[in-house]
Amino acid sequence: MHLLIAAAGSGRRMGAAGNKLLLEVAGRPVLAWTLDAALACEAIRWIGIVGQPVDADPIAAIVAAAQPDRPVEWILGGDTRQDSVSRGLAALPAGAEGVLIHDGARCLVEPELLERCVEAVAGGAAVIAATPVTDTIKQVDGNGTITATPDRSALWAAQTPQGFPVAQLREAHATATAEGWSVTDDAALFERLGLPVQVLQAPPSNIKLTTPFDLTIAEAVLAARGLVQ
Numbered sequence: 435m436h437l438l439i440a441a442a443g444s445g446r447r448m449g450a451a452g453n454k455l456l457l458e459v460a461g462r463p464v465l466a467w468t469l470d471a472a473l474a475c476e477a478i479r480w481i482g483i484v485g486q487p488v489d490a491d492p493i494a495a496i497v498a499a500a501q502p503d504r505p506v507e508w509i510l511g512g513d514t515r516q517d518s519v520s521r522g523l524a525a526l527p528a529g530a531e532g533v534l535i536h537d538g539a540r541c542l543v544e545p546e547l548l549e550r551c552v553e554a555v556a557g558g559a560a561v562i563a564a565t566p567v568t569d570t571i572k573q574v575d576g577n578g579t580i581t582a583t584p585d586r587s588a589l590w591a592a593q594t595p596q597g598f599p600v601a602q603l604r605e606a607h608a609t610a611t612a613e614g615w616s617v618t619d620d621a622a623l624f625e626r627l628g629l630p631v632q633v634l635q636a637p638p639s640n641i642k643l644t645t646p647f648d649l650t651i652a653e654a655v656l657a658a659r660g661l662v663q
Contacts, residue, residue: 435477435478435479435532435533435534435552435555435556435597436478436479436480436481436482436526436527436530436532436533436534436600437472437478437480437481437482437533437534437535437536437548437595438481438482438483438484438509438519438522438523438526438533438534438535438536439465439468439469439472439481439482439483439484439536439537439538440484440511440515440518440519440522440535440536440537440538440594441453441455441465441483441484441485441489441493441511441538442484442485442486442489442511442515442518443455443537443538443539448643448644448645448646448649452488452489453485453486453488453489454539454643455468455489455493455538455539456489456492456493457649459541459643459649459652459653459656460652460653460656460657460661460662461662463492463496464538464539464541464643464652465483465493465496465538465541466496466499466500467541467542467652467656468536468538468539468540468541468543469481469483469496469497469500469502469506470500471541471542471543471544471545471548472536472548473500473502473503473504474545475545475548475549475552477548477549477552477553478504478534478548478552479504479505480504480505480507480526480527480530481502481504481505481506481507482506482507482508482509482522482525482526483497483506483507483508483509483538484509484510484511484518484519484521484522485508485509485510485511486510486511487510490508493508494508507525509521509522509525514616515618516607516610516616516617519535519607519620520607520611522535523600523603523604523607526600530600531599531600531601532552532555532556532597532598532599532600533555533597533598533600533603534548534551534552534555534595534596534597535594535595535596535597535598535620536548536594536595536596537594537642539642539643539644540593540594540640540641540642540643541643541652542639542640542641542652542655542656543563543594543595543640544637544639544640547563547595547634547636547637547640548595550634551563551595551596551597551634552597554597554632554634555597555598555599558599559597559630559632560596560597560598560599560602560603560621560624560629560630560631560632561596561597561631561632561633561634562592562593562594562595562596562597562619562621562631562632562633562634563593563594563595563596563633563634563635563636563640564590564591564592564593564633564634564635564636565590565591565593565635565636565638565640566586566589566590566591566635567586567589567590567591568586569586570583570586571583571584571586571589590633592619592621593636593640593642594619596619596620596621598620598624602624602629603620603623606620606623606624606627606629607623609623609627610623610626639655
């Protein structure tokens with residue numbers, strides 16, 4: 435299985451001047467923890483890290499420190515996440531049949547979750563990691579007035595990894611480019627094309643690091659796993 439790590443994260447909501455994946459959690463960059471998890475999944479045999487030129491050198495240092503036992507390649511990203519994934523798909527090795535796409539900011543991903551996604555994609559499915567919504571969700575209008583309360587029993591919060599057959603995902607991205615579609619994740623492309631996508635329940639720890647508070651949570655989770663002192 436092949437893995438693309440989206441690593442062009444902005445530090446705006448984190449209050450950082452640069453890429454939040456280069457911020458430290460428990461003394462190591464966020465991306466280093468993400469890469470550790472990917473390398474701990476033996477079914478993943480090739481990894482591409484998609485990022486921006488300004489981060490190429492520090493990311494190369496993170497990869498070198500990991501001493502990977504399989505190819506880990508740098509891929510120049512685009513102006514949007516959608517464009518970056520398209521570039522990542524174009525850089526996959528010849529003959530690649532399945533691919534997982536993972537946000538580098540989800541550094542607490544467990545190898546077991548990656549393995550489950552690999553198994554599903556190897557069986558021909560398109561899948562996303564997700565968690566059932568536990569809060570009551572309110573739909574509001576532009577004035578902040580509640581207009582609806584969706585039934586949360588049918589709602590899931592989309593996460594990564596997301597996995598797809600390579601040929602189908604490439605076709606979906608090509609269609610999106612031709613039609614001018616703009617989406618926030620790859621599953622949305624499949625949805626617009628009427629292609630089925632399954633959810634795989636992720637553990638509560640599979641959070642996306644977005645705010646400074648998330649860094650505190652991540653360090654606590656890593657400590658609970660015995661990975662830091």
